[in-house]
Amino acid sequence: MAAKWVRMVTAQTPTNIAVIKYWGKRDETLILPINDSISVTLDPHHLCTTTTVAVSPSFDQDRMWLNGKEISLSGGRYQNCLREIRACASDVEDEEKGIKIAKKDWGSLHILIASYNNFPTAAGLASSAAGFACLVFALAKLMNLSEDHGKLSAIARQGSGSACRSLYGGFVKWNMGKNEDGTDSRAIQIVDEKHWDDLVIFIAVVSSRQKETSSTIGMHNSVETSMLLKYRAQEVVPKRILQMEEAIKNRDFPTLAHLTCADSNQFHAVCLDTYPPIFYMNDTSHRIISIVEKWNRTEGTPQVAYTFDAGPNAVLIARNRNAATLLLQRLLFYFPPGDGVDLNSFLIGDKSILEDAGLKDAKDLEALPPPPEIKDNVPAQRYRGDVSYFICTRPGRGPVLLSDESQALLNPETGLPK
Amino acid sequence: MAAKWVRMVTAQTPTNIAVIKYWGKRDETLILPINDSISVTLDPHHLCTTTTVAVSPSFDQDRMWLNGKEISLSGGRYQNCLREIRACASDVEDEEKGIKIAKKDWGSLHILIASYNNFPTAAGLASSAAGFACLVFALAKLMNLSEDHGKLSAIARQGSGSACRSLYGGFVKWNMGKNEDGTDSRAIQIVDEKHWDDLVIFIAVVSSRQKETSSTIGMHNSVETSMLLKYRAQEVVPKRILQMEEAIKNRDFPTLAHLTCADSNQFHAVCLDTYPPIFYMNDTSHRIISIVEKWNRTEGTPQVAYTFDAGPNAVLIARNRNAATLLLQRLLFYFPPGDGVDLNSFLIGDKSILEDAGLKDAKDLEALPPPPEIKDNVPAQRYRGDVSYFICTRPGRGPVLLSDESQALLNPETGLPK
Numbered sequence: 001m002a003a004k005w006v007r008m009v010t011a012q013t014p015t016n017i018a019v020i021k022y023w024g025k026r027d028e029t030l031i032l033p034i035n036d037s038i039s040v041t042l043d044p045h046h047l048c049t050t051t052t053v054a055v056s057p058s059f060d061q062d063r064m065w066l067n068g069k070e071i072s073l074s075g076g077r078y079q080n081c082l083r084e085i086r087a088c089a090s091d092v093e094d095e096e097k098g099i100k101i102a103k104k105d106w107g108s109l110h111i112l113i114a115s116y117n118n119f120p121t122a123a124g125l126a127s128s129a130a131g132f133a134c135l136v137f138a139l140a141k142l143m144n145l146s147e148d149h150g151k152l153s154a155i156a157r158q159g160s161g162s163a164c165r166s167l168y169g170g171f172v173k174w175n176m177g178k179n180e181d182g183t184d185s186r187a188i189q190i191v192d193e194k195h196w197d198d199l200v201i202f203i204a205v206v207s208s209r210q211k212e213t214s215s216t217i218g219m220h221n222s223v224e225t226s227m228l229l230k231y232r233a234q235e236v237v238p239k240r241i242l243q244m245e246e247a248i249k250n251r252d253f254p255t256l257a258h259l260t261c262a263d264s265n266q267f268h269a270v271c272l273d274t275y276p277p278i279f280y281m282n283d284t285s286h287r288i289i290s291i292v293e294k295w296n297r298t299e300g301t302p303q304v305a306y307t308f309d310a311g312p313n314a315v316l317i318a319r320n321r322n323a324a325t326l327l328l329q330r331l332l333f334y335f336p337p338g339d340g341v342d343l344n345s346f347l348i349g350d351k352s353i354l355e356d357a358g359l360k361d362a363k364d365l366e367a368l369p370p371p372p373e374i375k376d377n378v379p380a381q382r383y384r385g386d387v388s389y390f391i392c393t394r395p396g397r398g399p400v401l402l403s404d405e406s407q408a409l410l411n412p413e414t415g416l417p418k
Numbered sequence: 419m420a421a422k423w424v425r426m427v428t429a430q431t432p433t434n435i436a437v438i439k440y441w442g443k444r445d446e447t448l449i450l451p452i453n454d455s456i457s458v459t460l461d462p463h464h465l466c467t468t469t470t471v472a473v474s475p476s477f478d479q480d481r482m483w484l485n486g487k488e489i490s491l492s493g494g495r496y497q498n499c500l501r502e503i504r505a506c507a508s509d510v511e512d513e514e515k516g517i518k519i520a521k522k523d524w525g526s527l528h529i530l531i532a533s534y535n536n537f538p539t540a541a542g543l544a545s546s547a548a549g550f551a552c553l554v555f556a557l558a559k560l561m562n563l564s565e566d567h568g569k570l571s572a573i574a575r576q577g578s579g580s581a582c583r584s585l586y587g588g589f590v591k592w593n594m595g596k597n598e599d600g601t602d603s604r605a606i607q608i609v610d611e612k613h614w615d616d617l618v619i620f621i622a623v624v625s626s627r628q629k630e631t632s633s634t635i636g637m638h639n640s641v642e643t644s645m646l647l648k649y650r651a652q653e654v655v656p657k658r659i660l661q662m663e664e665a666i667k668n669r670d671f672p673t674l675a676h677l678t679c680a681d682s683n684q685f686h687a688v689c690l691d692t693y694p695p696i697f698y699m700n701d702t703s704h705r706i707i708s709i710v711e712k713w714n715r716t717e718g719t720p721q722v723a724y725t726f727d728a729g730p731n732a733v734l735i736a737r738n739r740n741a742a743t744l745l746l747q748r749l750l751f752y753f754p755p756g757d758g759v760d761l762n763s764f765l766i767g768d769k770s771i772l773e774d775a776g777l778k779d780a781k782d783l784e785a786l787p788p789p790p791e792i793k794d795n796v797p798a799q800r801y802r803g804d805v806s807y808f809i810c811t812r813p814g815r816g817p818v819l820l821s822d823e824s825q826a827l828l829n830p831e832t833g834l835p836k
Binding site: 262270283289 | 645649679683687691707715
């Protein structure tokens, strides 16, 4: 044990977007929700967290760096995850490196953690979901946990509720559970990411001048003051969960779209019914909804679903590549980039969709015709700069280990950030 | 009866603003609501409709002019009101003018109507409420109805639901009623306008680029699609109605303020829960709410209540003249007039409040300090031009007859608009 070794594990975990929303806790410490929720995991190529965890007898305290900056681990959420994971740790032996850790040693060994999001943080893109899922997954590998993903999911939940859903790819359901200790409040996979692989997902990162209410405070206030939330959780969501699971299994896009939009709207309705009221959507969010609703109505069957989390950003799920192309043309018509922003930084993620849409440069954007569903005599208004940028992505897989040590965020000798 | 006479009546009726909202009909033809509602009638000096109705054996059809422009009376709502009123008409005799109309004659006599709003129409200021109330009140006087205001209220309701509440001054309750024929769905006065006369009311007319959903279509869609509306109507509103009546009777401003704000927010929550969702409030509306909430919180007890109808305009109820002065300073700090708009046209209604607030001209506006409740280090943002203008008013009386013929909108000889 005295040898100067560092054991390190690096993992990558996707973020996820709820299509049936989680809003409201019945236990704020254990993070137990008042209803089930369902999410789609996003392709980690475009939106994920990479986390390296290291253990060494030479470390004298637990430390963590997020996007290169050291942050405190003293918060209850980190402490809960670390304690729960340590409690499940097993013996580890790596003969090659001369490492031997007994189960009982984990309580006294310290951990260093480095985490990095491949997308802008604080843009309201659920970075804490990917972050806690990745931390728990990486620690589980480091400590050789024999527990299945379900157990890991229940641990990640104690870091950030929605993190429990990022332990799986594809479509995922978080069962609220019934036990007081939360052991049955964990995620399960409904279908993997290959089951419905023609979906295309856009995220519109909306410029906002408003300071937003954190989702922790927001849902606390909703539980305390919204009379509609209780009804939603008890009467509305259970039915929608069953319908959504069916829709996903059957790849029934119209039902998925209808439920996704209606549930997003109802979540924001509950926020408005909270006292004092919470506004996460702004005029740009409203415009995106109106554009999608108008197009869907014109087509006679939904081409796109929209959903909004605790912020103004829109997540748009297109039924297939063709619909995604037509959607992108609409989005870029209404929300062209602000001055000096080039197309290459305005659409990130899967940029090949630009080619499908026949868009190569700023000139093509300016030449986009108004969508045919606009029949009004008034010329369509364009809202330049109201969307900061778009991300094009798709449903993706769950967490993976990165065995290539060059991808590690910590130095294999010192355990400190590279 | 063959003599060439014109009998004319002119009336003035205020508009009203709901503090417990009406949203959703159980009968769309009779206009029967799914819950009770409560409103405050506004001072007709600032917001009212004036209507002149005339009858003469020489008229060969019913006709109407609204704000000087002829409009069709063929719609069901006008027809229902006219039919109901005619059914209650009595004998009329005016010896001086040589007029004698028997009860049975009313079915064959035609009516000319001219109506005028003393506030901008289509600004979302409930002009139809004042309009139908005034039409019914004026016709009732013309036709010498012996029915009380309750019956008139039930007739006005068939023109526009909220019109039934404009038959009374002060605070008014619209009982939803139980009868299938709607005879018990009518307004009653809770207290008159003198009961609580220190309230001051501001209306912020908010600039909007959005085309709004009409309230008729909006409430139809809500009844059809919002799962939360049913719960609101059955479980939430009945309790609030009782609490609001008590608060009004006791002049309990904190309770009035809390219920008014919460009920406005819940109405807009239901609109969001409607499919497709309806957005009546915009970013400016949200900002006004945030400003009021922040100030109320800082003061420890509510100084101002806000409520929004089917549009972005804010109605703000200040607890007294002092609070109104402080509110006005805040409103004009955050929402100064756009370029070229002078203070005199930017605040209409009771302009004497400007003097109380120490504001004489544009220079005073620019010099307004940020409200003390702003403690952030970031300088407060001002939203120039986002409010088109403000109206300062107060609770007011119900309909009155205008006996001075110079105020009539129709020519006493011809019955045509002056």
